[in-house]
Amino acid sequence: MGLSIGIVGLPNVGKSTLFNALSTAKAEAANYPFCTIEPNVGVVPVPDPRLAALDGVVHADRILPATIDFVDIAGLVRGAHKGEGLGNQFLAHIREVDAVVQVARCFEDGNIVHVENRVDPVADIETVTTELCLKDLDTVQKRLDKARKMVKSGSPIERMAVEVCEPLAAHLDAGKPARTWKAPDAPDAQVVLGEMHLLTAKPTFYIANVDEGSIGKLEAIAHYQRLLKFAAAEGAPVVPICAALEAQIAELDPADRPEFLASAGLTEPGLHKVVRTGFDLLGLITYFTAGKPEVRAWTIKRGWRAPQAAGVIHTDFEKGFIKAEVIWWEDFVKLGGEARCREAGKLAIEGKEYVVRDGDVMHFRFNV
Numbered sequence: 001m002g003l004s005i006g007i008v009g010l011p012n013v014g015k016s017t018l019f020n021a022l023s024t025a026k027a028e029a030a031n032y033p034f035c036t037i038e039p040n041v042g043v044v045p046v047p048d049p050r051l052a053a054l055d056g057v058v059h060a061d062r063i064l065p066a067t068i069d070f071v072d073i074a075g076l077v078r079g080a081h082k083g084e085g086l087g088n089q090f091l092a093h094i095r096e097v098d099a100v101v102q103v104a105r106c107f108e109d110g111n112i113v114h115v116e117n118r119v120d121p122v123a124d125i126e127t128v129t130t131e132l133c134l135k136d137l138d139t140v141q142k143r144l145d146k147a148r149k150m151v152k153s154g155s156p157i158e159r160m161a162v163e164v165c166e167p168l169a170a171h172l173d174a175g176k177p178a179r180t181w182k183a184p185d186a187p188d189a190q191v192v193l194g195e196m197h198l199l200t201a202k203p204t205f206y207i208a209n210v211d212e213g214s215i216g217k218l219e220a221i222a223h224y225q226r227l228l229k230f231a232a233a234e235g236a237p238v239v240p241i242c243a244a245l246e247a248q249i250a251e252l253d254p255a256d257r258p259e260f261l262a263s264a265g266l267t268e269p270g271l272h273k274v275v276r277t278g279f280d281l282l283g284l285i286t287y288f289t290a291g292k293p294e295v296r297a298w299t300i301k302r303g304w305r306a307p308q309a310a311g312v313i314h315t316d317f318e319k320g321f322i323k324a325e326v327i328w329w330e331d332f333v334k335l336g337g338e339a340r341c342r343e344a345g346k347l348a349i350e351g352k353e354y355v356v357r358d359g360d361v362m363h364f365r366f367n368v
Helices: 015-022 049-058 084-095 121-153 157-173 187-196 221-233 243-251 253-262 270-279 306-311 315-319 330-334 338-343
Strands: 004-008 039-045 065-071 100-105 202-207 240-241 283-288 295-301 320-327 346-351 360-366
Touching: 004 015, 004 084, 004 253, 015 039, 015 065, 015 243, 015 270, 015 360, 039 202, 049 283, 049 295, 049 330, 065 270, 084 121, 121 157, 121 187, 121 221, 157 187, 157 295, 202 221, 202 270, 221 240, 240 243, 240 270, 243 253, 243 270, 295 306, 306 315, 306 320, 306 360, 315 320, 315 360, 320 338, 330 360
Parallel strands: 004 065, 004 100, 100 202, 202 240, 283 360
Antiparallel strands: 039 065, 283 295, 320 346, 320 360
16 A cells, blocks of 8 residues: 655755665755755665564565655745745645654754754744644635535534634644644544645654764753654654764665664664654554565555455455455464464464454455
């Protein structure tokens, strides 16, 4: 299933450097605002050591990890909601992604210009969030005006639109994103919210772009600690990385990376956590198919039942679903494959109501 995360922030905070490290696509990274105008899209594999463990049993011809799209969106500036700095174009790009990661600069460097001539990660995020809130406020206000005109028709949706939009407009006007507002617990409320496609309703996390010397002593980095406190207030994750260092790691031969990581005081690239955080934020999990042709990770939404999970392989699998053979991945690895799991009673036969777990190894029976 194709899901995407937009990388946003003010100009020159490290978005394109981060994207280059994440992706095999090379976005231009330069020291001036609006270097990126058209968004670059990179398909990024989700790091998962379980794939190698499964392959150690079946020795597959190929391994296919789960992937997620990262979209490098040009920097926003004050006035973007009114079209400043190509704002309309950039906001449209944000509207098209499923989630957002805001990059904030948490390092001092006089050689890298800042669009507002200061280093303040919280202020950077507040600037971007304010622009998104103002754009959403305009959307909500227009919907409210329409609802007020049509509520006399007796439509329950229009009545709910007034009930939703009035407090939501006040929330946005205070500079608070829609995702932190508690909507009425009613199906019609979700319909109203869904039709507006609000920018600030998208799941969001933050990246603290620190310098290389700060990686091992984050507790002493004031910029990072302020960002951590800010994000905690809205329950958002923060991932600290050094984008420049990650770009160097990405350029290395895989065999040379462990030594380089160790020298930098890292156990894995920070980008692995960025990808996993985005995956989790979107409510995604992975199940596996494992055989000689391939070991493959399949991406589904948390809470999906077996027929829905089968449908990501092929729609016929969902339409004609009969049953699923399910093995927990650790049992598959420990016992040495499907046949031995079956002998040991570790293979379960599940029906249409089975909720797939993150880590299930599955084989589907279907008839069309």
